[in-house]
Amino acid sequence: MSKLEKLLERIRNNPKTVRFEELDKLLVRAGFVRRQSGKGTSHFVYRKDGQKISIPYNNPYIKQVYVIEAIELLENFGEDVD
Numbered sequence: 001m002s003k004l005e006k007l008l009e010r011i012r013n014n015p016k017t018v019r020f021e022e023l024d025k026l027l028v029r030a031g032f033v034r035r036q037s038g039k040g041t042s043h044f045v046y047r048k049d050g051q052k053i054s055i056p057y058n059n060p061y062i063k064q065v066y067v068i069e070a071i072e073l074l075e076n077f078g079e080d081v082d
Contacts, residue, residue: 004029008074015067020057023070027053030074046070048077 001009008026011018024044028034032046032053042057053073055066 011067012071015064015071016061018062018067019060020055020062023055023062023067026074027070030077051077
């Protein structure tokens with residue numbers, strides 16, 4: 001099991017304690033393109049194949065609703081994050 005697979009499994013088991021950098025790493029590795037939507041905003045938009053998700057940068061943890069949405073999106077694509 002790779003480090004990213006372990007990270008994804010940990011996130012699935014506890015979506016309340018996920019840092020932005022961890023979720024960002026998974027989405028980018030799965031092929032999503034990241035961009036910040038505008039100057040001075042804390043939201044980052046990830047796009048792939050017509051799908052998009054907006055995730056606000058929060059310290060220390062991202063809100064659970066955004067983490068669950070990102071996991072569902074990764075599962076819908078059937079992404080293998082090696």
